[in-house]
Amino acid sequence: MGEGTVLQASRLTKSFRAQRIIQDLSLKIPEGSLYGFLGPNGAGKTTTMRMLVGLIPPDDGEVLFKGKSIRKWKSALFEHVGCLIDTPSYYPNLSAYENLAYIQKMVGKPLKEIDRVLHVTGIFKARDKKVKHFSLGMKQRLGLAMALLNDPEVLILDEPTNGLDPEGIHEIRYLLIDLCRQEGKTVFVSSHNLAEMEMMADHIALIDKGRLIYEGALGTLLMTEQYVLRVRQGEKAEQLLEAEGLEFCKEAPGAFLVEIEQEEVPRLLRLMISQRIDVLEMARKKQTLEELFLSLVRDE
């Protein structure tokens, strides 16, 4: 992963008809990250993304690309950022190739880029098919292909898996992971589906009612201080945990959730083995993004 912040939102505020939609929202998107932008429906994700790509101006605050305000560097977004926000507009009676060629001609860019993006997004075989015959998943891929035409460093995608079937979701997910890990792009993707984001993002921001609730790396965030313990001899293990004075709760016969410091784990395992307790599993419990989100919203 690259170093530094590539795109930054600094204290963005936005109202529509005197109603505050985004409130003092700051984000730092690390270069090379797959950044999940999460929040419930109506939290303000699309509005934030529109500001990030310069489609609408913030009332207050600013967007910085590589440290420079986009207000003074308008071409930065055009040259370095590709986006898929709202439904992409295309001509249904034209083929995928013709749609992409139309854009390239308009901006005076070479047509040779088209086959590259058709390959990257996996719709090369449908290159000459009319878009009106495309499935929703293929249309999303075409939208991504449009966003990739310029070979941008950063991709900003608003709910790209919305409306897709499980197979389509899976394919887009792996495509985004590939774009980030293989092609080195920074991928900023919004979703209200926490479970889906957990499978691909390395950084996340959680917003609710236009405010930032959490931003950071996902790595250890989901780790808890609890361990899942599964053994064959449940009663013996329970007695041992009690004798050791550990906090625990029984989840099922022979299955416990134990509060224990990582440093103490080897000693507990040695004790169990010496008492002929067969340990089937001892693993750090991970909370789901959903559990984390709910606890953060509750704390707010």
Ligand SMILES: Nc1ncnc2c1ncn2[C@@H]1O[C@H](COP(=O)(O)OP(=O)(O)OP(=O)(O)O)[C@@H](O)[C@H]1O
């Ligand atoms: N142009 C607009 N005029 C008035 N209100 C707007 C406008 N755009 C968005 N809103 C309002 O702002 C709030 C946030 O909308 P936004 O689309 O940014 O949320 P979101 O997090 O993307 O939600 P979703 O997941 O449903 O797309 C909503 O209450 C919406 O009705």
